[in-house]
Amino acid sequence: MSEQMAGWVVAALALYTAVGVVFAIPFVVRGVNRLDPVARESSWGFRVAIFPGAVAFWPLLLKRWLSGQTAPGERNAHRNAARLTR
Amino acid sequence: MSLNYQAVLWNRQKKIYDGLIVLGVVLYLGMFVGVGSLVRPQTTIETLLIRGFGTLALALLHVILSIGPLCRLDRRFLPLLYNRRHLGVTMFLCGLFHGVFAIVQFHALGNVNPLVSVLSSNTDLSSLSAFPFQPLGLAALGILFLMAATSHDFWLANLGAPIWKSLHMLVYVAYGLLVLHVVLGVLQAETNSVLTLILAVGFVWIVSLHLLAGFGEIAGDRELTAAGSDRFIRACAVDEIREKRARIVCLAGERVAIFRYDGKVSAVSNVCQHQNGPLGEGKIVDGCITCPWHGYQYAPESGASPPPFTEKVPTFNVRVKAGEVWIDPHPNPPGTRTEPAPIEGDASNG
Ligand code: FES
Numbered sequence: 202m203s204e205q206m207a208g209w210v211v212a213a214l215a216l217y218t219a220v221g222v223v224f225a226i227p228f229v230v231r232g233v234n235r236l237d238p239v240a241r242e243s244s245w246g247f248r249v250a251i252f253p254g255a256v257a258f259w260p261l262l263l264k265r266w267l268s269g270q271t272a273p274g275e276r277n278a279h280r281n282a283a284r285l286t287r
Numbered sequence: 288m289s290l291n292y293q294a295v296l297w298n299r300q301k302k303i304y305d306g307l308i309v310l311g312v313v314l315y316l317g318m319f320v321g322v323g324s325l326v327r328p329q330t331t332i333e334t335l336l337i338r339g340f341g342t343l344a345l346a347l348l349h350v351i352l353s354i355g356p357l358c359r360l361d362r363r364f365l366p367l368l369y370n371r372r373h374l375g376v377t378m379f380l381c382g383l384f385h386g387v388f389a390i391v392q393f394h395a396l397g398n399v400n401p402l403v404s405v406l407s408s409n410t411d412l413s414s415l416s417a418f419p420f421q422p423l424g425l426a427a428l429g430i431l432f433l434m435a436a437t438s439h440d441f442w443l444a445n446l447g448a449p450i451w452k453s454l455h456m457l458v459y460v461a462y463g464l465l466v467l468h469v470v471l472g473v474l475q476a477e478t479n480s481v482l483t484l485i486l487a488v489g490f491v492w493i494v495s496l497h498l499l500a501g502f503g504e505i506a507g508d509r510e511l512t513a514a515g516s517d518r519f520i521r522a523c524a525v526d527e528i529r530e531k532r533a534r535i536v537c538l539a540g541e542r543v544a545i546f547r548y549d550g551k552v553s554a555v556s557n558v559c560q561h562q563n564g565p566l567g568e569g570k571i572v573d574g575c576i577t578c579p580w581h582g583y584q585y586a587p588e589s590g591a592s593p594p595p596f597t598e599k600v601p602t603f604n605v606r607v608k609a610g611e612v613w614i615d616p617h618p619n620p621p622g623t624r625t626e627p628a629p630i631e632g633d634a635s636n637g
Contacts, residue, residue, distance in 0.1 A: 204403060208403050211403050236445060243291045244293050247294050251439055253436040257432070273447040274447075279558070280601060280618075283623075
């Protein structure tokens with residue numbers, strides 16, 4: 202990879218990470234409670250533990266937070282078939 | 288089973304497991320640096336640490352990749368699986384230290400951004416001796432970061448099992464990248480090929496173990512089909528199921544665990560709601576199906592975790608006729624109570 206191209210890749214990554222950090226702070230404090238009700242009573246240790254993941258997956262979490270979606274629920278062949286046939 | 292999330296749900300086994308991990312890491316690094324500085328006194332401590340963390344991460348990755356198939360081949364390895372994610376996070380941290388030390392040592396002294404330097408220092412893709420092996424390690428580290436960052440149960444629930452599983456299957460891509468990273472790095476930097484030889488043995492070990500475990504499962508994954516007009520399908524003979532254990536069959540596109548207990552038979556979907564562990568490889572403890580991976584429990588008749596827990600798996604209607612178990616291939620919604628089928632002539636049936 203040329204130095205110029207590598208510079209662009211690193212800059213894009215840095216920007217993505219910076220936005221992720223700005224997003225993740227309010228997300229682990231408040232947003233997560235809306236996304237997953239189990240998180241409401243959860244410890245601060247848990248919030249720190251999910252911080253890096255919130256930085257990495259901020260576009261997905263932001264979309265869910267804004268649209269008010271909750272956890273997607275487990276899916277597999279049996280769960281899908283049970284939904285369809287009953 | 289959880290009503291809220293904790294950073295880690297500590298218990299005695301996890302503390303012992305983590306204690307052994309820390310002890311192993313300290314002993315390995317201590318020995319690596321100690322022996323290394325005796326055998327090659329000219330090597331700096333930084334270089335020894337880079338190599339120590341790198342080889343340790345690679346060794347841990349081999350252990351981690353071996354645990355799954357080993358547990359499929361022999362249940363005595365199950366305790367290793369119990370806290371595998373802490374082993375994974377430890378492996379990532381070792382890889383991270385290796386990467387950070389290496390970048391500082393080899394790329395931070397010029398006036399180019401160190402990461403830019405890693406990505407652009409070697410550009411000759413056609414030559415083995417100049418192939419850019421460091422970006423391969425960086426890419427593997429990126430994958431391992433995503434896996435470590437999403438190792439908490441919260442992520443399985445919130446990314447959803449298909450995304451989470453696909454993300455964690457990338458460990459095989461990371462392994463491939465690391466094998467190339469090490470082989471190319473050794474070829475370029477050293478004349479000593481012992482590490483390459485060890486890596487080759489490790490590669491053969493991982494591939495053979497996965498093939499062995501995979502072949503063992505193929506037979507059990509043949510989908511059962513109806514024999515006649517009856518909607519129920521013959522699954523197995525009652526005598527094939529040991530008391531408080533299950534027989535696993537494949538039905539409706541997934542595995543079903545048929546449990547025998549107290550003179551009755553019940554069937555549930557084999558997939559644990561926690562991390563998709565194989566319920567049929569667990570046993571009935573205190574009246575509940577207990578997942579062999581981390582101990583989540585479900586009532587055999589309803590597939591529901593005992594209150595106050597809320598996990599549920601689909602159930603199946605079953606019958607026992609003339610010593611044979613028959614099963615309705617249409618799953619009931621998770622947590623639906625079904626009537627256990629009594630086993631004729633079983634003394635404990637009662
Ligand atoms: S997979 Fe964790 S308890 Fe079943």
